[in-house]
Amino acid sequence: MxxxxxxxxxxxxxxxxxxxxxxxxxxxxxxxxxxxxxxxxxxxxxxxxxxxxxxxxxxxxxxxxxDFSQGNIVETGRDLDFALYGRGFFVIETPSGPLYTRNGVFRINSNGQLVDSSGRIVAGSAGPITIPANILPSQISITGDGSIGAGEVALGKFRLVDFRDDEKKLVPAGDNCYRMPQKDITPVSAENIIVKHHYQEASNVNMIDEL
Structure with missing residues (x-):
């Protein structure tokens, strides 16, 4: 040629x-x-x-x-919607290892554990986040650092991680999640990040820019 x-x-x-x-x-x-x-x-x-x-x-x-730039934060009012403002990811546990996502639309499974839309466990800082059967989703509250509670009852804290300059090395894993490449990169605890309750982070796609 x-x-x-x-x-x-x-x-x-x-x-x-x-x-x-x-x-x-x-x-x-x-x-x-x-x-x-x-x-x-x-x-x-x-x-x-x-x-x-x-x-x-x-x-x-x-x-x-x-492009991991911030998407708009949109209020939904849904009790199990959580949005991240700042750099970082939620951690999703799977049999093949952790996945990382910015999608904070969660639900509670039959075991009372917080899971994503595919039923995979959302990682807390000390294991799965479990909501007792006597606590309604509407009773859940959250602080900006990701600590979850209901009144005086502490329910756990989201595990939030950041990859700093290595985030562009993340590999798509489907279902709007990412995984670490075979060549390990090390996640660290996310800093300067706020968890917004009753909100979703919108896609950062701008249709005008794409066209």
Whole structure:
């Protein structure tokens, strides 16, 4: 394949990838806590030739990454809606390891545990968050740091984590969740984050910007 043909093919593939990402973003404009994807275009493979036996000048290299900027906080009035304002994630426990999400639309399962929409346990700082059967969702209150209670009864505290500069290394895990890549990155306790009760974080997709 000639150098010109390679460059044209690369450009077409990059545009198709960009179109796929825009389509995916627009499909999730109403998804709670969704973070838009964007393409980070390198200047050229020419700038990455170190360590490679051959390269084609001008070939576009495309890297997809997430934009974790804050979405709008929208009041819903629902007793088990929680929104994060600031950097950080809720932790969801699964048999294959923890997942991380900004979607704080939760419910209570038959065991009284706080779970996500797929029935997976929402992690607390000391294990699952359990709501006794005699406490109604409408009685639940929460402080900005994620501590949950009902009157004088302490029910637990959300485990909230941050990845700081490594958050863009998170891998999509489906259902608006992320997981750590095989090359471990270390989560830390989230700081400067506020949990808002009766609110949801809207998608950070801006339809005008996407179009």
């Amino acid at each position: 000639s150098e010109v043909t390679t460059q044209i093919s690369s450009s077409i593939n990059a545009l198709m990838r960009e179109f796929d990402i825009i389509t995916h973003n627009l499909a999730n404009v109403s998804t709670v806590g969704y973070k838009r994807r964007c393409n980070a275009f390198s200047k050229s493979l020419e700038s990455q030739k170190a360590g490679r036996q051959s390269y084609s000048p001008g070939v576009i290299d495309v890297v997809s990454e997430f």
